[in-house]
Amino acid sequence: MADRARRPGTDRLWPLLALPGTAWLALFFVAPMYVVLAILFGTVDPILRRPIPVWNPIQWDTTQFHFVLVHIYGADPFFRPALWRTVVYVGVASLLCLVIAYPVAYYTARFAGRWKGLLLAALIAPFWISYMMRMLAWVNLLQTNGLVNKTLSAGGVFDVNVSWLSGRSSTVVLGLVYGYVPYMILPLFAGLDRIPKATLEAARDLGASRFETFRRVTWPLSRQAVVVSVLVTTLPMLGDYFTNDLLSGSPETSMIGNLINNTVLTPGQTGQAGAFVLLILLASIVPMVIYLRAGRSGADVMS
Amino acid sequence: MAPTRRDIESSAATPFGPTLPRHKLSRRTLLKAAMAGMAAPGVATLLSACGGGGNGTGPTAGGETIPAPDNPVKWPLSEKNPIIESGQKIKPGSTLRLYNYADYLAPGVLKAFEKEFDVDITLSTFNDADEALTKVASGDLGFDVYFPSYDSLGRLIQADLLRPLNHDYIPNMSNVWPDYLNPWYDQGWQYSVPYTVYSTGIGWRTDMIEEDIAARDNPYDVFWDPQYRGKLAILDDFHTAMSMVLLRNGIEDVNTTNSDDIALMRDQLLELRDKTRPRVTISMYNDLPAGQYGLAQMWSGDAINAPYYLPKGQSPDVLRYWFPSDGKGMVDNDLMAVLAQGQNPVAAHQFINYMLDAKVAIKNFGFTGYQPPQKSVTAESLVADGLVPKNLATATVLQKFFDTAVPLLQLPATTDTEWHQIWQEFKAGG
Numbered sequence: 165m166a167d168r169a170r171r172p173g174t175d176r177l178w179p180l181l182a183l184p185g186t187a188w189l190a191l192f193f194v195a196p197m198y199v200v201l202a203i204l205f206g207t208v209d210p211i212l213r214r215p216i217p218v219w220n221p222i223q224w225d226t227t228q229f230h231f232v233l234v235h236i237y238g239a240d241p242f243f244r245p246a247l248w249r250t251v252v253y254v255g256v257a258s259l260l261c262l263v264i265a266y267p268v269a270y271y272t273a274r275f276a277g278r279w280k281g282l283l284l285a286a287l288i289a290p291f292w293i294s295y296m297m298r299m300l301a302w303v304n305l306l307q308t309n310g311l312v313n314k315t316l317s318a319g320g321v322f323d324v325n326v327s328w329l330s331g332r333s334s335t336v337v338l339g340l341v342y343g344y345v346p347y348m349i350l351p352l353f354a355g356l357d358r359i360p361k362a363t364l365e366a367a368r369d370l371g372a373s374r375f376e377t378f379r380r381v382t383w384p385l386s387r388q389a390v391v392v393s394v395l396v397t398t399l400p401m402l403g404d405y406f407t408n409d410l411l412s413g414s415p416e417t418s419m420i421g422n423l424i425n426n427t428v429l430t431p432g433q434t435g436q437a438g439a440f441v442l443l444i445l446l447a448s449i450v451p452m453v454i455y456l457r458a459g460r461s462g463a464d465v466m467s
Numbered sequence: 468m469a470p471t472r473r474d475i476e477s478s479a480a481t482p483f484g485p486t487l488p489r490h491k492l493s494r495r496t497l498l499k500a501a502m503a504g505m506a507a508p509g510v511a512t513l514l515s516a517c518g519g520g521g522n523g524t525g526p527t528a529g530g531e532t533i534p535a536p537d538n539p540v541k542w543p544l545s546e547k548n549p550i551i552e553s554g555q556k557i558k559p560g561s562t563l564r565l566y567n568y569a570d571y572l573a574p575g576v577l578k579a580f581e582k583e584f585d586v587d588i589t590l591s592t593f594n595d596a597d598e599a600l601t602k603v604a605s606g607d608l609g610f611d612v613y614f615p616s617y618d619s620l621g622r623l624i625q626a627d628l629l630r631p632l633n634h635d636y637i638p639n640m641s642n643v644w645p646d647y648l649n650p651w652y653d654q655g656w657q658y659s660v661p662y663t664v665y666s667t668g669i670g671w672r673t674d675m676i677e678e679d680i681a682a683r684d685n686p687y688d689v690f691w692d693p694q695y696r697g698k699l700a701i702l703d704d705f706h707t708a709m710s711m712v713l714l715r716n717g718i719e720d721v722n723t724t725n726s727d728d729i730a731l732m733r734d735q736l737l738e739l740r741d742k743t744r745p746r747v748t749i750s751m752y753n754d755l756p757a758g759q760y761g762l763a764q765m766w767s768g769d770a771i772n773a774p775y776y777l778p779k780g781q782s783p784d785v786l787r788y789w790f791p792s793d794g795k796g797m798v799d800n801d802l803m804a805v806l807a808q809g810q811n812p813v814a815a816h817q818f819i820n821y822m823l824d825a826k827v828a829i830k831n832f833g834f835t836g837y838q839p840p841q842k843s844v845t846a847e848s849l850v851a852d853g854l855v856p857k858n859l860a861t862a863t864v865l866q867k868f869f870d871t872a873v874p875l876l877q878l879p880a881t882t883d884t885e886w887h888q889i890w891q892e893f894k895a896g897g
Contacts, residue, residue, distance in 0.1 A: 415747060416744045
């Protein structure tokens, strides 16, 4: 009886605790998303061609959405190359980030010893300088008579005249890697740092080589951290346009972020930006689901 | 009883309310002033905008008033945003909010104005006119002074975003080239004063580009020349960049609605992208001196400004600027206008007047490189005074340029959409 009497109380407690989170989500995600939809399916004022949101879904006008879809799937798919570029750039950049970040995080977590604190501070340091400043610095370094070319030519010994900023895919990808690698190192470090040392020692005691220990113990235990850190970097990369604008500025390296930025600021096209935002959202829901599933199965292992 | 000139002028001097007879007056005035048939439906748009009934479902497309040299327009005075009264003083310690391109106002000039009139200036900047118009139209940013190009003036007025000027505050208008006392885009300068004049041409560095671009039969061809792939840039302004494609083909109507011309323009623009992979930007004044590329479609003001951004030790002799010698290129002027959304219209008027002062205008020019249309400033005086290096004398603007130049006009709505779509396709990359 007593049990039964208490249960409704706890039933109320948990939803109550979830309330702030739910309210936050409703206020800062669901509501803005609805505004995006209202603009995407809204109309345009005749003089300034500025978007006018339509709040009632029954009156929604699908012209803009249709325009975007037609130019992705239809006969004249001029948006498609930019979408492919986004996938390739973000994929390659994420992979490179992981290749760079994993050893760094691994070293910091396992072998840094008394330097751990200092190393961690150094890893956080990039966050103290704005992303824009760091990219602008690269513009200086990479320009034709900049420091990178001077270094490569070894002070004029070789004739190096690479125009890094002339709309090269490689520059954009490297810019993305440089910009987002700190965001990957930290969650990786957090994950690797939590692996109990005893497990590793046990593996070595049972005859596993260093490599076997890594393959059969460390890597499986860190997989969740890898998924998290890849997501944390990939999702913002999908919407990035700034890196591209600064380091290339050429249409030949446009990504979906650039498409959004261009349409949002063009009179009469603002609604189309909403369509691209929807696309990104749909594309990122898939990895989100993977993440949630990885989180669920990982939870047993981690605890 | 058609209104006489005097009626119109007297109505200009006093703020008036939304009474029906006045509607008729402004309607007739406009009909009289704007001779072309296009103006008639334009009035409907205008009135619905003035009446505050702009709920987005207004009149159908095509109903726009588009001023042009052969279709000068005298705009009716806004009813919603009355002219401010004469003789007011700036409130000390108040804030004046400006909205302009980056690096398009000398910081020293702003400081001097702040000191002289005891106001705080906040300057917000934009990258292109489309972006600016979108943000200004949102209305709640509270900017006092905006620096539009004349091709967006019509839209700003018809959307009722501007406050008509009280000429009593702007005596320095007498310093300006006389043509601007009655420009075709704003007869009787009711809403705008000219800020700068500039041409659009090609700028390059002789140390990075060996060829003499100006010596080509058609210098515009360089943008399609694969040997300059990755070494050049074009302006991130749909109308300016796309007009260059038309001019290359000898099409002087850079506001064309002809579908063949538009198709040709699209093909060549995409061809340009594939052949030379240009950067699309407006920061030529910084990028060209920094050596990010050696050749660019450029505004003359940016060419004049470029020497100040060269690295130390680099002589400005390497800079060149070409503008068509027959004068059939783009020559334009930017404006200053008072936004209705601003909270400090008195300071806005004072600021506009201040900028038209001959000395201030030259000081400002020294920073921006954009020539003010001042009577006291001539191409010769700029070179003689050392404000413009000799090798960039081609980048100065003469009053007579405007006689032969091709003006960039506001495009009719459907055409504008068509142009913008091509630009969108171009910028999406192939």
